[in-house]
Amino acid sequence: MTFSKKLSPFYNLAVLYFIVSLILRIVLFFHPITQSSFTFAESLKIFTLGLISDFFVFVIASIFLWLYLIFISNSKYNKPYGYFILAGFASFLIYIASGKSIFDEYGGALPKIVLIFVAIKTSLFALFLFLPKYRTKIRFWLFAFVIFLYVLLILQNAISEFFFWNEFGVKYNFIAVNYLIYTNEVIGNIMQSYPVIPIFSGLFIITGIITFFIIKNSRNYIDEIPNFTEKLKVTAIYGALFAASLFAIPSLAKTENSKNVFVNELQSNGIYKFYLAFQNNKLDYFKFYKTISNEKAFALLKEQFPTITGENTLREINNDSIEKHKNVVLITVESLSADFMKMYGNQQNITPFLDSLAQKSLLFTNVYAAGNRTVRGLEAVTLCLPPTAGESVVKREDNKNKFSTGSVFLKKGYNVKFMYGGDAFFDNMQDFYSGNGYQIIDKSNFSENEITFSNVWGVCDEDMYNKAIKVMNAEAQQNKPFFNHIMTVSNHRPFTYPNNKIDIPGNIKSRDGGVKYTDYALRQFFNKAKEQPWFNNTVFVIVADHCASSAGKTQLPLDKYRIPALIYSPYSKPEKYTKLMSQIDIMPTLFGLLNFDYKSKFFGQDVLKPDYQPRAFIATYQDLGFIKDNVLTILSPKQQIKQFQLKLNPKAGIAPEFQIHYDEIPLKSENTELTNETISYYQSASYVLKKKEYQLKDLGLTFKNAKLYAKVR
Known part of the structure; x- marks a missing residue:
């Protein structure tokens, strides 16, 4: 037998991997979510460098196959x-x-x-x-199992990459790493969103067929086991390729430097992207990002907050009028993009109630979400600070006793609750909110007769709102104002909800249906709330947690961060606020409307104050964006800084204040003033968290029981 046949298990699996990877790239290249056209040079780069990258990744991934084969004797x-x-x-x-x-x-x-x-x-x-007589037969079936497992993993990874792209428009990233933690919800979501049984049945059949042909062309390895010398040669070849791969893969990753994000994503290898995301789930700002001295950072911050002193954001907020201790209901709506609403150009009439409520509210038309995940939205409205690099504060170990919107309400004598229709354990919400003084009401607090419909994420929004009405009726009897933060779940894949509620059936799993049902449930909540004695003394804040998708051809596509936000109070005069603002400004603005006097550490500001300077923060877990003066500044790891001039790309028939599409044109020369201001915000936010300056220790309020959990029935 020739020596080349000794390598047959490797190259047969390699050929399969390259074919599958090529097909996957072609599919993703033409996928509807890939909102970009590519030049010939970009296409060549995607497929050529992508194939080379796949080769070296396969070499690394083959280490277990090498270990198995080399010890056969x-x-x-x-x-x-x-x-x-x-x-x-x-x-x-x-x-x-x-x-x-x-x-x-x-x-x-x-x-x-x-x-x-x-x-x-x-x-x-x-x-x-x-059992030496059965040794050959046992070895054959073990060999077949190993090959089957490799084939299965190659095909399964391709399917996973496709569905991840279908959901997020990128290869594996930080979200994929998080999904390993919450397997119950994630697997449940997959089971309810996709035809899993047919997919996996087909997967196993195809895997079996491919395995048969690979074994047919590779079993010579076990029929004529290589001798010691031949194994040394195999090891030498594999070792050289392995060493070269360790150098080549990071080098190839550096060539993913196109201005078109889709080019970089399609060129990349999903397995290596997953590895990078796993390695970078914790990012120390001071190690990975451009910095200035702390003195300069806080000096620049002082221009925004004149009364702060030292290296913190502590200051007094004073109002001239009498405080209004009204009840407050904050509703963060799952995945509600601005362009779902009619005013932003949507013609499908999927948010009729929100469209009508907006006309009766203080409507913020130019708000940007801080991030692209629920925990970022919760962090933004709860802690009111810019999104720092790495994981959200909600999911960090040091997430308790923070200065928060809940702590402000507690100091004012409010009952404070976080309500969630799912399991609050998910995304660490229970640990975060209980550790910051909130009582928690989640699915575990529902009795059987309170649940009419649920999916893997929790009870439907109607059930959550009905529970909220009961809780608020009980709170109203205590002669104390209440602050209740409700997080919705229905507008999330698999987009299932009760049938016969809207004109889109709940079992067809439509995103438009998820949005429309979410809007319908909100209408039912308001209809019932209006019948309650506490309604006229309650302020309702409605804001999206993030957009439905963050995929775009640019690093931080602005239209994928634009969200609706409004504050409604019975008998209040409707208004529009059109200036640029951030999700972190919503609650400080509400406190201003309530005339609250309080000590603040918030980075968020009352945008209705005359000294407010319009700006917004948008970010992924590693790219930190700052919008001001029609310029987007992005801080990235390895001290990288990019700036783009924002040019409005108007759509016909939409009012100026509701235009959301911008072309991002790279600046020819750096605007150092905006660069330093961007750094000052993100560096100071990272600093106060790292040095525990965002705690309640100097405000006379702590939460001793970090596991406070209300059993409300």
């Missing part, structure tokens, strides 16, 4: 060596099972995983040792 079962090896396996198994091994020091599932693996290895070695 018959000589290790000869007497007496076979007995010595088996004794070694058995001793190691006993050591792990003792509960005192080095693996137990790491805790978690690791000891069990290692125990199972070593137990399987020990059992298989014993079978090969004591």
Whole structure:
């Protein structure tokens, strides 16, 4: 047998991986969410460098295949060596099972995983040792299983990348890493959103067929097991490629530098993108981003907040009028893009109630979400600070006893609650809100007769609102004002909701249906709230947590961060506020409307004050954007800074204040003043969190019981 045939398991699987990757790139290239056209040079770059990147990633991913193949032999079962090896396996198994091994020091599932693996290895070695007549047959089926597993992973990864792109318009990123943590919700969402049984049935059938042909062309490796010299040659070749891959993959990643984000995403390898996201889920601003001295950062911040002193944002907020201790209901609506609403140009009439309510409210027409995930929206309206690099504060370990909107209300004597129709454990919401003084009402507080419909994310919005009405009726009897923050769930894939509520059936899983049902449920809530004695003394704040999609051809596409926001109070005069503002400004503006006097650490501002300077913050977990004076400044890791002139791309029939589309034109020369202002905001926000200057320690209020959990029925 020629030496090249000794490599047949590697190159047969490699050919499969390259074919699957090429097909996937072509599909994503022409996918509707890929909102871009490509030049010939860009297309060549996508497919050529993408293929090279796939080659080196495959080499790295083949390390387990190499380890398996290189240890296939018959000589290790000869007497007496076979007995010595088996004794070694058995001793190691006993050591792990003792509960005192080095693996137990790491805790978690690791000891069990290692125990199972070593137990399987020990059992298989014993079978090969004591049943030599069946050794060839057992080896064949083990070889088939390994090949089947590799084929399955290659195909499964392609399917996963497709669905992830279909949802987010990018290859794997930080969200994919988070999804590994919340497997119950994520798997449930997949099960309810897609035809999983047909997909996986087809996947296993195709995997079996492909495995059959690969084994047919590769089984010579186990029929004529390579000798020691041949294995050394295989190892030398693989080792050289492995070493080259460790250098080549990061180098190729640096070529993903096109101004068109879709070019970079399509060129990239999904597996390596997942690895990068896993490595960078925690980003220290001071290590990865452009910095200035802290003195300069806070000096620039002082221009926005003249009364702050030192390296913090503590200041007094004073109003001339008497405080209004009205009830406040804050509703953060899941995935509500501005362009779902009629005023922003939508012609499908999927938000009729919100469209009508906007005409009766203080309507903010030019608001940008801080991020592209629910936890970022919750962070923005709760902590009112810019989105710092890495994971949201909501999901960090140090997320308790923060200065928050809830702490302001608590100081004013309010009952403070966070209401969520799902499991508040998801996305660490329970830990965050209970650790910041909120009582929590989630799905676990619902009795069976209070749930008419639910999916993997929780009860439908109608059920959540009905529960909220009951809770607020009980609170109204306590002669204390209440602040209730409600987070909706229905406008989320799989977009299922009760049938016969709107003209789009809930079982067809339509995003438009999810939006329209969310709007319908909100109407029902207001209709019932109007019948309650507390309604006329209540202010309602409605704002999206983020947009439905963040995919775009630019790094931070502005239209994918524009969200609706309004404040409604019975008998209040309707108004429009058209200046640029951030999601973090919503609650400080509300406090201004209520004439609250309080000590503040918020970065968010009352936009109705005459000294407010319009600006907004938008970000991913690593790209930090700042919009001001029609310029978008983006801070990225490795001290990178990009700036774009924003040129309005108006759409016909839409009023100027509701135009959301902008062309982002790279600036020819850096605007250092805006660069420094951007840095000052993000650096100072990162600093006060790192140095625990955003705590309640100097405001006379702490939450001793970080696990406060209301059992309201």
